[in-house]
Amino acid sequence: MKKHSDTRTDWQVQRDRIIGLGETSLRKSYYPELREKIAELEKKNRELHEAYERLASNEEELRQNYDELSRREQEIRSAKHYLEAIYEGSPDMIFVHSSDGHIIDVNDNVLLAYGVSREEIHAAAPSDMSGKGYTNEMALGKFQAALKTGKTEFEWFGKRKNGEEFPLEIRLRRIDHVRDDGTIEPRVLAIVRDISEAKMAERALDQARKKLKLLNTVIFQDIQSTVFALSAYIQLSGSSRDGTKVTAYLDKEAFLISKIVSSLNFTKNYQDLGMQPPKWQNVGQVFLYAISHLDSLKIERRMEVEGLEIYADLLLEKVFFNLVENSFIHGQGVTEISLTYRESMDGMTIVLTDNGVGIESEQKSRIFEQGGGKSSGLGLFLAREILSITGITIRETGEAGKGVRFELLIPKGAYRFAEPPQKTR
C-alpha cells in the first residue's frame, strides 16, 4: 500500500511537470540572448564610434602637424635661399670639407681664385692647393682642431693652378650635417679670404714708414750741414771788415738759407707718404691728373694704357708729375710724350718716353740718387722712393740725344686690368 501511494505522489509530480506550469518548464527563448547580442553590438558600435572619433581627432592632429611641417619646410627653404645667396654672393671663398679633409663643395669664388674646374677641385688634396711648405698633415691638424673646438682661424698660403701663391686668411667652423637617415656627420666649413691686398698694403705701409724715416734723415742731414755752413759764414762775416768779402758771405748765406727753405719745401712733397695705404689706381687717369698741373698744351701725348691698374702709393700722381716735369725742365724742346706698357715674365713694364735731349750715360746711374738731378735733385729720388713702397722699380733706359725713356717695372700681383666697360645691347 505504501509503495502504491508513493508511486501516486511521484505520478502527481510528473503530471504537474508535463502540464508545465512550473518555473523550469519554459520553451526555449532567444530573446535574452538576442538582447545580449544587441547590447554587445551596441557596445561594439559605441567602441567603433569612439575609435572613429579618436581617428578623426588624430587626423586633425596629423593635419596640424602637417601644416606645421610645411611651414617649417617653407622656413627651411627660405633659409636655404639665404644660405645659397650668401654662399654664392660672398666675396670670400667657401669650402665644405668632410671630416677627413676631402672637399665636398666650394663656391664659384674658389674656382675663380684657384683657376680650376669643379671636377679638379673635388679631386684635389689640401696640399695641392697650398703654398710650398704647407702639407696635408698640417691641414688635417687644422681640421681636427675645428672639429674638436668648433672653430679655428689662421693664415695660410694658397696656390693657384698656375703655381702662383697667395696669402689667405682661413676661418674653419665645424658644421653638423644631417644625413637623410637622421644621423649626424660632422663637416668643416672653411671661409677663406684672399689677403694679398691686405698683405701688400701692410708691406707698403712698412716701406712708406722706412722711406719717411730715410727722407727725414736725408733732409735733416741736409739742413744740418747747410745750417753748419751758414753759421760758419755768419761767423766769418761777423769777424770780417772787408766789405767785398762780407757781401760775398752774405750772398753765400742767402744761398744757404734758400737751400734750407727748398729742403723744407721738399718735405711737403712727401709728408703725406704712407699716411694712407696704397691703392689700385688707373694708370691713364692718374697720368692725366698729373700732367694737368703742367703747361702741357703744346705737347703731343700718346697713351696706350687703357684699363691698366697698378697697386701704388697715393703719391703716384706726384711720381708722374715729377717725371714729366723733368722732361719739361731738362728735355729742351720736348714736343711729344708717350705712355705705353708691355708685359713680360717679370711683370708689367710701363714705359714713359719723350723726344727731348735725353740723359747722358754717365748721368743715368745718378739721376735717381739724392741730389743727383740737374736741379733740386730730389724729384726723381722721391719718385723712386714712392714707387718702391709697393715694389715698383724705376730706371732710365733712353739713348742720349733721342729723349728719355723711363721704365717702371711693376711686379706680378701689383697690376691688373679693370673689367672693360659693359656694352649695353
Place this chain on the structure above:
Amino acid sequence: MTKEQFELRKFVAPEFVIGSDARFLTGRYAKNFGAQNVLVVTGPHIIEAGWVRDVTASLEEDDIAFTVFSGITSNPRDSEVMAGAAVYDEAGCDAIVAVGGGSPIDCAKGIGIVSSNKKNILDFEGVDQIRVPPPPMICIPTTAGTGADVSQFAIINDTQRKVKIAIISKMIVPDIALVDPEPLTSLSPELTAHTGMDAITHSVEAFVSNASSPVTDVHAFESIQLMNGFLLKAYQDPENLEYRFQTMLGSLSAGLAFSNASLGAVHAMAHSLGGFSDLPHGECNSLLLEHVMAFNYDSCPERYETVGKAMGLNLASLSPLERKERIIGSVRNLREALGITDTLGDLGVTNGDIPQLAKNALHDPCMATNPRQPVAADIERIYEEAL
C-alpha cells in the same frame, strides 16, 4: 462545469505551416533563424523517396549550406544521437532540419540537446532536464502519426538498459513544423496503418489523460474524428492527397493534444516493448490500445463515450457495458481493417518477458497521466491479454 475546468492550463504549440508543398519553405525558415549551415537529419528511405532532395534544394536556393545525417534506425538509439551530435559539431552547424517520421525527428531533437548541453543524451531523461536551449529546429514530418513535429516529447532508445527513455521539455518543441501531405503518398500501407493507429492512440490517451484540458480536448476530439474518417480510406487509396491531407491534419491535432495533455499506459507499455525488442511503435500501440481502454474505462466512462462519439458511434440506446464493448470493438475493428492482426506473441514477446516489460512501463513518464493508476500486476495482466 466542474471546478477543474477553471484550473490554470498551458498550451504549447510550435508555429506550423500545413498544406501541399510546405516542405519547400525550409530554406526561407532556416534563413529566418540565421542558419548558415544546417544539419539535415533523416533516414535512408526518405532520401530514396526524394523528399530530402526537395528540402535541400530549398536550402540551396537560399544559399544555406547543409550536411545530411541519415544514420538512423527506427526507434532511434542513444548512440545514433551522439553520432549525429558529433557530425553537427564537426560540420559547424547552426540549425537542424528533421525530415521523416518519429525516429528522425526524435533523433534530431536529441542531437540538438546534446550539441547545446555537451552531455550524453541519456542524462536528459525525464521532464524539464534540459538547461541550455537547443539550436533552431525545423520539422518536416513524412508520416501521419508521430506528432513529434509539434510535441515536447523525444523518445530515445537506451541500448544499454534496453529501455526507451522519454525526454519531455518545452525546449524541444520545434521552432517550425512544415506539415506537408505530399510525402505521405510514398508511405507503405503497413506504415500508414501503424502510424495512423499511433495517432489515434495519441488522441485517445490525450483525451482520457488526467492532464487533459479544454484546449487539448478540442484537438483530441477533432483528431479522432479525422483519423476515424480518413485513415482507412488513405490506407486503401494511398495516393489520394485529400485523404492523406486529412490524416495529416488528424495527426497534427493529435500531436498538439498529447504534447500538452500527455499520454497514458498504452504509450508507457509500448515504449517498454520498443526498448525491449525494437518492435514498431505504432504496431505496439495498436495491439495494446483496446486492452488499456478496457482497463481504464471504468475510471472515466464518459470520456470514453465522447471518444466513441468522435468515432461516429451512436451509443444513445446502449447500456454502459454495451457502450464500452461497442467503443473498444470499434477500435479493434479499425485495427483489423488496417491489417494489424498479429498479437504480441506473434511479434516474439513471451510470458517470461512480461514482468520486466511491466516494470519498465511503470517507470515511463506517460504512466503519470493515465486516468487509472495501475500497479505492476495490472500492467502484466494487460500485456498477457495482448499476447
